[in-house]
Amino acid sequence: MIPAALVATQVPRIVPMQSSATTYVVRAGDTISGIAVRHGLSMHAVLKANGLKVNSIIHPGQKIKLAGSSASEAPVKQTAPPKQQSSATYTVKSGDTLGAIAARHGVSLSSVLTANGLSMTSIIHPGQKIKLSGSSATPAPAPKATTPKPSAPKLAASASGATYVVKPGDTLGAIAARHNVSLGSILSANGLSMSSIIHPGQKIKLTGGSSVAVQTSPKPAAPKPSAPTAGGSYTIKAGDTLGGIAGRHGVSLSALLSANKLSATTIIYPGKKLTIPGGSKAAPEQKPADLVPSTFLHYTYPDAVVAEANKNKHTLNGLPVPSQAQMKAIVADTARKMGVDPSLALAFSYQESGFNQRAVSPANAIGAMQVIPMSGEWASDLVGRKLNLLDPYDNATAGVAIIKALIRTSPNLDTAIASYYQGQYSVKTHGMFADTKNYVAAIKAHQKNFR
Structure with a gap:
């Protein structure tokens, strides 16, 4: 059975529109900010009308109120904070989304997108600086749904030269290569070893002074394939x-x-x-x-x-990964932050991989939570940002987000557990298979041990 069910469909292109509808039924891939833009509403108004928060998870089939009669009016203007400077910036934190950042600072999502050259499909990462517009002008039409290249990482001055803020998917070797410094010098400058684990948002000291160069592309160019050689x-x-x-x-x-x-x-x-x-x-x-x-x-x-x-x-x-004890702590901490019982999340990770982030199944289920890529896309939609299943923190986030969604959309806990293993549609259509029933019993037994 393929673990982690519910395959996400392609995210529809988001186009601003006026709507007379008073409710909207959530589809796979939807986000609150996207729904608001499509219906000419402010994200804050939709959140308030539905009693939601900026980090609330929505799921397909859920009905969203479109702020009552205001849905048929002109797009809601947001009140700008007093004396907001157009040059103000915000540093992205883990779990942030562009819509949430805009709402917290009283500016329109479209103005934030325009100010930073981003689109609704752009990916942001912890440590990235976002420009905040100075006034809450009526939202402009959303940019074309093509993802622009992320801006180059910014370096902050430090006593030893410069620093770099780690992004999801980074490795020490790749950071060294991108900034034209040796891996050994980075390890030495930061008191690290080849087996050290880095995490998004961590600051890495770069040595080399003026020789440090920032590469505009987010990833180093792939080396050209070499011709077969005789040695x-x-x-x-x-x-x-x-x-x-x-x-x-x-x-x-x-x-x-x-x-x-x-x-x-x-x-x-x-x-x-x-x-x-x-x-x-x-x-x-x-x-x-x-x-x-x-x-x-x-x-x-x-x-x-x-x-x-x-x-x-x-x-x-080829990547440094957390030890089993470290991965166990990451899963538990992620579950607590996302409002899921840590003992349940730990039971899934233990059953699926034994807290082994290097685990990969024949079904291409990846990491400690054993999430297949298409389910990872669905999890990305649930949390409002792109998740990298090869990153231990994102892997834990994906698994916990799926568990949380399955609990919300299943009639009972046993069905939710079974759906992680067999697939929610399959469980609803065929019931639990024999091996699925054994899986559910194992998860519940592990959960008791982790309480």
Whole structure:
């Protein structure tokens, strides 16, 4: 069974409009700010009319009041805070959304989007600075639904040169490569080691003074594939994995590991040189089907799904991840913040992965909460920001958001637990399968142990 049900549909393009409707039925992918914009209302008015908060989770099928008769009037103007400076900025915190930021500062969402060159589909991250407009002019039509490139990360002056604020998905090696400094110098400057875990919002000291350069692209350009070689050496670049290096050079992963006395779980980092063995061609079975099996519980998954699962497994093996004890603490803390019983969230994570963030199943369920990518998209819609399932904090957030939504939309807790494993639609249509009933019993038993 594929864990974490309810596949999100494609988010509809958001176009401002006037509406005479007094209620709206939530569809998959909707957000409060998006609903408000489509009906010419302020997000604050919709939240107030429904007794919601900026961090409230909405779910498909839920009815939203459209602020009564004001829905048929001109878009609601928001009152600007007294003497708001047009140059004022706000630093994004974990869990923020653009709509929530606009509402808290008494400015329209469209003015914040325009001031920062963003759209309704843009992704923001902790540490990013958002410009706040100085007046609450009538909201302009929403920008085209194309995601602009995120602005380059800003560096703050420090005694040792500069600092960088970690974003979800960052690694120490990638940060070093983007800023033209050695990984060793970053580790030394911050008192870290190769196994240290970094988290979004953390400040990293950068050494090198004026040689530090900010790259305008959010991700380093992928290295061009190398032609198959008869042997030699290769210098690892940011984003590389052992499986990817082997594939680009036409050698098997096992041959590459053997030539360098490595294992499949070895962590590699930019700047390290690898010996490329010669005289071999990539074996047909070396697609990345070498770490994740294709069969689980007598079910064989499609080759494309297993291939993606192996890519994610290779990536996670090349990243530092929390220990099981650290991941357990992350899951519990995330559950508390999101209003879910920590003992229940811990029971799911323990059953699914044993708090192992490097776990990847043949169904491409990722990380400690074992969330498949499409369910991760749905979880992103639930929390109002893009989640990276390879990031331990985002993985915990995705799993907890899904648990919370399933509890709200299921008739009882047993059905909610079963839906995480079997899928909510399947449970409603077919009832619980035998293995699903065993799963529910296991989750409830684990929950008692974590109370």
